Amino acid sequence: MDIPFTVKNRPDTGLYNGKLGVWLFLASEVMLFGGLFSAYIFLRTGVEQWPTGSEYLDIPLATLNTLFLITSSVTMVMSWASLKLNDFKKFKIYSGVTLLLALAFLVVKYFEYTHKFHVGYLPSTNNFLGIYFTMTGLHVLHIIGGMICIFYFWIPGAKMWESDPERFTNRIEIVGLYWHFVDLVWIFLFPVLYLL
Amino acid sequence: MSAEQHKQSFLTKYIFSTDHKVIGLQYGITSLVWLLFGFALMMIMRYQLAYPESPIPFVGSIIGDGGILPSEMYNSLGAMHGTIMIFLGVVPLAFGAFGNYFVPLQIGAIDMAFPKLNAASYWMYFIGSVIMAVGFFVPGGAANSGWTSYPPLADIATTGQTVWLFGMVMLITSSLLGSVNILVTVIQLRTEGMTWMKLPIFVWTQFITAFLLLLAFPPLEAAGVLQLMDRLAGTSFFMPSGLVVSGEVLTNAGGGSPLLWQHLFWFLAHPEVYVLILPAFGIITEIIANNTRKPIWGYKALVYAMVFLGFMSFIVWAHHMYITGMGTSIGAFFQTTTMIISIPSVVILTALLLSLWGGSIRFNTPMLFALGFIPMFGIGGLTGLPLGLAAADIHLHDTYYVIGHFHYVVAPGTIFALFAGIYYWFPKMTGKRTNETLGKLHFFFSLIFMNGVFMPMFVQGLAGVSRRLWDGGETYAHAADVLYLNEVMSVSAWLLGLAQIFFIVNMIISLFGKKTGEKNPWNATTLEWTDTTSPPLGHGNFEVVPSVYRGPYEYSVPDDEQDFTPQSKKV
Amino acid sequence: MSELTPEQVKHHIKTYVLVFIALAFLTIVTVAISYLDLGVVGGVVLALIVASIKGSLVACYFMHLIDEKVTIYWTLIATVVAFLILIFVPLSTMLAQAKI
Numbered sequence: 106m107d108i109p110f111t112v113k114n115r116p117d118t119g120l121y122n123g124k125l126g127v128w129l130f131l132a133s134e135v136m137l138f139g140g141l142f143s144a145y146i147f148l149r150t151g152v153e154q155w156p157t158g159s160e161y162l163d164i165p166l167a168t169l170n171t172l173f174l175i176t177s178s179v180t181m182v183m184s185w186a187s188l189k190l191n192d193f194k195k196f197k198i199y200s201g202v203t204l205l206l207a208l209a210f211l212v213v214k215y216f217e218y219t220h221k222f223h224v225g226y227l228p229s230t231n232n233f234l235g236i237y238f239t240m241t242g243l244h245v246l247h248i249i250g251g252m253i254c255i256f257y258f259w260i261p262g263a264k265m266w267e268s269d270p271e272r273f274t275n276r277i278e279i280v281g282l283y284w285h286f287v288d289l290v291w292i293f294l295f296p297v298l299y300l301l
Numbered sequence: 302m303s304a305e306q307h308k309q310s311f312l313t314k315y316i317f318s319t320d321h322k323v324i325g326l327q328y329g330i331t332s333l334v335w336l337l338f339g340f341a342l343m344m345i346m347r348y349q350l351a352y353p354e355s356p357i358p359f360v361g362s363i364i365g366d367g368g369i370l371p372s373e374m375y376n377s378l379g380a381m382h383g384t385i386m387i388f389l390g391v392v393p394l395a396f397g398a399f400g401n402y403f404v405p406l407q408i409g410a411i412d413m414a415f416p417k418l419n420a421a422s423y424w425m426y427f428i429g430s431v432i433m434a435v436g437f438f439v440p441g442g443a444a445n446s447g448w449t450s451y452p453p454l455a456d457i458a459t460t461g462q463t464v465w466l467f468g469m470v471m472l473i474t475s476s477l478l479g480s481v482n483i484l485v486t487v488i489q490l491r492t493e494g495m496t497w498m499k500l501p502i503f504v505w506t507q508f509i510t511a512f513l514l515l516l517a518f519p520p521l522e523a524a525g526v527l528q529l530m531d532r533l534a535g536t537s538f539f540m541p542s543g544l545v546v547s548g549e550v551l552t553n554a555g556g557g558s559p560l561l562w563q564h565l566f567w568f569l570a571h572p573e574v575y576v577l578i579l580p581a582f583g584i585i586t587e588i589i590a591n592n593t594r595k596p597i598w599g600y601k602a603l604v605y606a607m608v609f610l611g612f613m614s615f616i617v618w619a620h621h622m623y624i625t626g627m628g629t630s631i632g633a634f635f636q637t638t639t640m641i642i643s644i645p646s647v648v649i650l651t652a653l654l655l656s657l658w659g660g661s662i663r664f665n666t667p668m669l670f671a672l673g674f675i676p677m678f679g680i681g682g683l684t685g686l687p688l689g690l691a692a693a694d695i696h697l698h699d700t701y702y703v704i705g706h707f708h709y710v711v712a713p714g715t716i717f718a719l720f721a722g723i724y725y726w727f728p729k730m731t732g733k734r735t736n737e738t739l740g741k742l743h744f745f746f747s748l749i750f751m752n753g754v755f756m757p758m759f760v761q762g763l764a765g766v767s768r769r770l771w772d773g774g775e776t777y778a779h780a781a782d783v784l785y786l787n788e789v790m791s792v793s794a795w796l797l798g799l800a801q802i803f804f805i806v807n808m809i810i811s812l813f814g815k816k817t818g819e820k821n822p823w824n825a826t827t828l829e830w831t832d833t834t835s836p837p838l839g840h841g842n843f844e845v846v847p848s849v850y851r852g853p854y855e856y857s858v859p860d861d862e863q864d865f866t867p868q869s870k871k872v
Numbered sequence: 873m874s875e876l877t878p879e880q881v882k883h884h885i886k887t888y889v890l891v892f893i894a895l896a897f898l899t900i901v902t903v904a905i906s907y908l909d910l911g912v913v914g915g916v917v918l919a920l921i922v923a924s925i926k927g928s929l930v931a932c933y934f935m936h937l938i939d940e941k942v943t944i945y946w947t948l949i950a951t952v953v954a955f956l957i958l959i960f961v962p963l964s965t966m967l968a969q970a971k972i
Contacts, residue, residue, distance in 0.1 A: 106411050106841040110489050119941035122414045122489050128944050129481045132951040133519050139955045140523030140565055143962055144538065147561045150966050164903065171899050179892045182934045186888070189881045229535030231554045236538070239530055285934045292926045296919040300906035488943060516954045564962040615954055619965065628968030 112272050127279045131286045134247075138290050141243065145236050145297065156233045158299040161226060163217060167299050170213045171291065177206035178288040181255075181281045188274040193266055196277070200259045203284070207252050214245055237298050244294060247287050254280045317424075319416035322837060324423050325402030326730070331427060332394035336716075337801075339385035342378045344798055349375055350773040351791035372771040376445035377461065379769055381436070383448030384465065387577070388472050389430050391711065394719055395580035396476075396514070397426065400483055400507045403726065406829035407501050409492025409849065409869075411841040414485040422478035429471030436464040447769065449566060452539035452559045456531045457546060463532050466525050473522045476514050483511040492828075494849035498604070499868070501827050501853040502597065505604055506583030509611040510576050517572035517615065524565035531557075563622055571618035575610060577711055578678075581718030582607070582649055585671045588725050589653055591825045592668040593660025594864050596854040599652035606645035606652075613642040623691045624698050632691045639689035646682055650675065661857075661864075666740030670721035673748050674714060681709030684759060699769075702762025705755050713751040720747075720804070725823070732816045732835040739807040746800035753793025757786040824865045827853055831867035891933045898926050 109115070110122050118125070149155045158164065184199035221227075221234070228238040258265075258277060265273040318324060348357050349370040361368025370378075405413055413419050436443035441459025444450070455462050487508045491500070500508075530536040535553055539562045542555030582603075590597045597603065619627060619635040654675055662668065684706040687693040697703065720743070727735050764783045766774040773787045774780030821830040829837070832847040847869035855866040876884075902922050910918060932938040937948075 106846070108410075108412060108414065108416075108490070115489050118488060118943040120489070120943060122485050125488060125943065126415060126418075126481050126485045128947060129484050129515060130477070132947055133477050133480075133515050135951050135955055136516050136958065137519035137523055139958045140520030140568075141527075143520070143958050144523065144527060144561055144565065146959065147558060147564070147962050147966055148538065148556070150963060151558050151561075152556050164906075168899065168903050172896060175892065175895045175899065178930060178934055179888055182888055183885065186881050186885050189876055190878050227535075228530060229537070229554060232537055232556045235530065235534075235536035235554075238534075239526065239536070243526065282935055285930050288934075289927050289930050292930065293920075293923050296902050296906070296923055300902065301915060301919060512950070516951060520958055560965075561962070564965070568958060615957055616961070619961075622965075627965045631965045631968045 112275060121275060123275055123279050127282050134286060141240050148232050148236060158301065161234060162299050164299055166213055166217065167295055170210050171295050173206045173210045174288045174291050177203045178285050180206065181284045185277045185281050188277055200255055204252060204255055207248055210248060240294060240298065244290055251284050251287050317420060319420045320839065321401045321405050321413045321419060324419050325398050327423050328393050328397035328401060332390050332398060335385050335430060336390035339382050339390055340798060342382045344794055346375060346378045347791035347794045349771065351788040353772050353775055373445055374442055375771040377443040380444045380447050387448065389433060391577055391715055393426055395715065396510055397479060399580060399722055403829055404483060404486060404504055404507050406833060406837060406842055407504050407827050408487060408490060408495055409828050409847050410486060410490035413482050414490055415482050418478055419482055422475045425471055425475035429468050429475060432464060432468035432471060436461040439464055452528065452562050453544055455528060456539055466529050469525050470522060473518045476518055480511040480515040483507055492846060492848060499849055499852050502586040502603055503583035505607060506579040509607050510579045513572040513576050513611055513614060517569045520565045521569035524562055560625055563625065567618040567621045572614040575614045577715050579607065581715040584718045584722040585653060585674050588667045588671040588721050589656050590854040590856065591823050592663045592665065593657055594856045595660050596856060598655040602648055603652050606648040610642065610645040613638060617642050620689055623694045636689065636691050643686065650679060666737055666744060667721045667725035669741065669744045670717045673744065674717045677713035677717065678710055681706060681714050684709065697762060699767055700762035701758040701766050701768055704768050705758030705762060708755045727811065728819060728822050729829060729835050731812065732818045733811055733814045734817060735811045736807050739803045743800060743803035747797060750793045750797035750800055754790050754797060757790050761786055826855055826865050826867055828868055832869050887933055891929050894929055895926055898922055
């Protein structure tokens with residue numbers, strides 16, 4: 106006996122199990138980052154002085170990073186769409202580009218962080234930097250987690266396309282949902298930390 | 302996955318199993334061990350409270366310094382008692398064990414939606430509990446800033462606090478994975494005919510509990526990350542400016558807020574208490590229906606009340622923070638929501654009580670615990686009302702009154718329900734029966750001594766005795782008249798511990814007892830009793846996956862030859 | 873979602889490209905408005921509005937929310953409500969405190 110609705114949708118919910126699972130997981134992630142956003146608001150409203158983002162952060166670089174991540178979201182959904190159109194080669198290309206863009210994001214972040222450490226801006230320096238490093242740091246961990254998943258289906262796990270293409274496509278959709286969420290967090294993180 | 306292709310090794314069959322029943326048992330055994338350990342910690346604390354600065358018997362030699370419990374260690378025992386009982390004991394047992402084992406069976410599913418994820422969540426719980434245990438062995442001992450870990454104290458506390466935080470991150474992640482699994486299982490894997498309003502109340506409670514855990518735990522994980530940053534990276538998220546410790550002004554950046562921690566902590570910790578009670582409500586409902594041989598009174602009322610309770614639980618948390626100076630309008634808001642949330646609790650308890658009316662009551666061990674639960678939870682709930690009213694709370698906050706209140710709901714409340722569940726479902730899990738005499742002795746002595754431990758706490762609390770005092774209030778004049786109760790409570794606690802021997806012995810001899818193999822010894826109506834063997838089949842639970850045609854509590858249906866009608870019996 | 877035809881997927885692809893252009897444009901807008909002097913409240917509100925529009929586009933089209941049935945919506949509504957409580961209630965206690 107197999108567990109039902111792992112691949113096919115359950116009629117009344119219109120979902121297969123994995124998709125519902127990842128949406129619920131994303132709900133918990135909204136609350137996780139929500140806790141940190143709430144902390145940011147609480148800390149900022151609790152003090153007289155709070156620096157603006159431009160005092161410590163490089164806005165053009167972060168804007169570039171935002172564009173990297175948005176583009177990676179497009180390539181991610183395109184990789185799924187390619188599978189729906191039975192084009193495995195295109196899937197590979199789009200997945201690869203997604204990984205490249207994510208890597209670019211990480212590289213920019215690496216330069217941002219090391220520059221700050223170099224001039225003595227640490228999380229302990231003040232709460233602005235503290236919350237900046239914590240929130241972007243947690244976001245970076247989520248990017249890395251996503252990259253591991255995308256890479257897994259790009260190379261080692263890709264053979265499932267041969268044995269169970271529908272299930273494989275669903276898995277890519279699920280990874281995509283997670284990846285779009287990570288992009289979504291940045292869409293809010295960027296203006297809040299850098300621009301306000 | 303047919304039976305033939307399953308030659309499993311010992312490891313995959315018993316240790317890293319993905320079968321929800323094995324995982325449920327793993328959660329069950331681990332959590333029972335932790336409950337015992339957490340209880341033992343309290344018995345040590347109560348010796349210090351009864352006979353301050355006397356050497357502790359049995360364990361005195363490892364405590365050191367003449368066997369007298371140092372105050373820092375008392376604080377560790379207190380913090381770890383709370384942490385262990387809640388996060389390593391009750392929730393894993395109520396949700397991880399009972400939920401995993403019985404939700405799939407009761408909805409007619411062959412397993413949980415994500416079996417491998419299920420195994421992962423158990424092992425994360427296990428690792429988290431090992432991390433918590435390690436805390437006892439680091440310099441400075443285990444976490445000692447209360448289970449609530451308030452900064453600034455928690456920020457500057459000994460190493461054990463960092464260990465606690467890592468343990469919590471692990472446990473929270475385990476819990477989140479478990480919640481996702483239960484939610485998807487209930488939404489997607491209900492068998493044919495199992496509509497939402499035909500679900501056993503037990504499944505409803507597990508479902509709502511999973512939602513609470515899913516949405517309420519992450520802010521605490523965020524707070525834990527922030528506290529780890531404070532402790533390890535020198536940030537000042539929770540550290541106000543100009544803090545002086547032991548005469549020295551701290552050099553960190555400051556500008557932080559201890560209140561921020563309290564908000565994020567209680568945002569979880571209030572829904573957490575409903576996580577502690579909802580599975581209990583579910584178990585009690587099953588047992589009452591079964592042992593009154595009639596349907597539950599107010600099935601719909603129960604469902605709506607529990608859903609409403611779940612929603613309200615997110616907007617009452619600052620009743621734990623009345624005296625932090627929030628301002629009267631915010632205080633009034635939380636007082637109002639807190640008073641409102643008592644309504645669904647009363648609806649639920651009333652429904653359970655009314656379910657007894659006109660019933661043909663069987664006084665077996667599970668039913669005795671269920672009957673005991675009702676008034677005990679009633680006391681717990683009623684004593685919560687003065688705490689929910691801000692004015693009264695000013696006097697009662699952080700006194701023994703609070704400890705009495707929450708222990709009544711959790712100890713003769715939830716834990717009685719969990720014992721009830723163990724006695725009720727033991728025949729299903731093992732195909733064997735427990736000893737009724739030992740069960741009844743366990744119940745009666747537990748009931749008496751639970752009250753012996755917790756009732757005097759209200760007296761002490763009303764007199765103004767603060768909680769978390771190593772000397773039990775000895776140095777305070779206002780405590781003088783009620784100090785004698787410390788010894789009363791301690792003796793009750795130790796006798797309560799002895800009473801658990803009836804349970805432990807019962808479990809051991811029953812496990813080695815004769816297999817009756819009875820499928821449905823209680824003549825119950827729900828799928829786990831009517832359509833599976835005892836224990837259920839290894840893979841797939843059911844010979845034939847049942848369809849559902851009726852509600853979950855069709856007992857004493859007129860014109861039926863039996864006094865119970867299985868959910869799977871065709872109309 | 874598993875039951876889409878190739879034609880439907882191709883139509884979706886057109887949408888993805890349009891959404892991408894919108895997102896890129898809105899990113900420029902986000903940065904541009906940060907140079908305007910709108911005061912703290914104005915700046916925050918406008919930044920959050922733009923971010924919410926971008927987020928909705930990602931959610932509705934990249935995450936296919938616009939095609940889903942009620943189950944996901946109920947989950948998200950519950951989450952959004954919990955999120956708003958988490959953001960606004962501690963803030964309100966902070967603001968009320970400041971007034972004492």
